[in-house]
Amino acid sequence: QSALTQPASVSASPGQSITISCTGTSIDVGGYNYVSWYQQHPGKAPKLMIYDVTNRPSGVSARFSGSKSDNTASLTISGLQAEDEADYYCSSYTSSSTLVFGSGTKVTVL
């Protein structure tokens, strides 16, 4: 299974909004509403930010939201803050009952 496709980097100024895309195929992203998103700061373990496309775990800021259209899922961060600077990964369930991650996106707050 191939990694899902994410942009290598996204940058914006504080207060702006950004959207990170995660593109797969009909056997993963497009076939299920089972996409999750993770934030990883350097040297730290990944943290769950969104599950099942749109759901936000308790404790995660409402500035983070998820959506999906066809084979592409998206993570939007509104009101960008310095603490949001990190790597972000999507993950999807697949038709083989396995899981696959995206290639990862580095978010830079200018």
Add this chain to the structure above:
Amino acid sequence: QVQLQESGPGLVQPSQTLSLTCSVSGDSIASATYYWSWIRLPAGKGLEWIGRIYNGGSTSYSPSLKSRVTISVDTSKNQFSLKLNSVTAADTAIYYCARTQRARWFDPWGQGTLVTVSS
């Protein structure tokens, strides 16, 4: 609150077997509610799902690693383990264990452990 902690050798010789253990506290690994996964992060690359195990020993592995991977569980110690055989330098990575909910999202994660494959 559930916590996971990886342990095992930080250095493995090429062609040998990488063995790691994940100790779980605050939750029973025998619970039918959760799956338990291994994930790795090679330097300069992205996350890679290795595989998962479910109550009773049912497993699922990444197709690219399936021929070399075994994940098992020890309910008496509340631990699950990873074995990856015939390792090469390409297997050098930070290895994470994670509780997997409904077989499809990871929360929480262990802190990770670096394994280097080198002679």
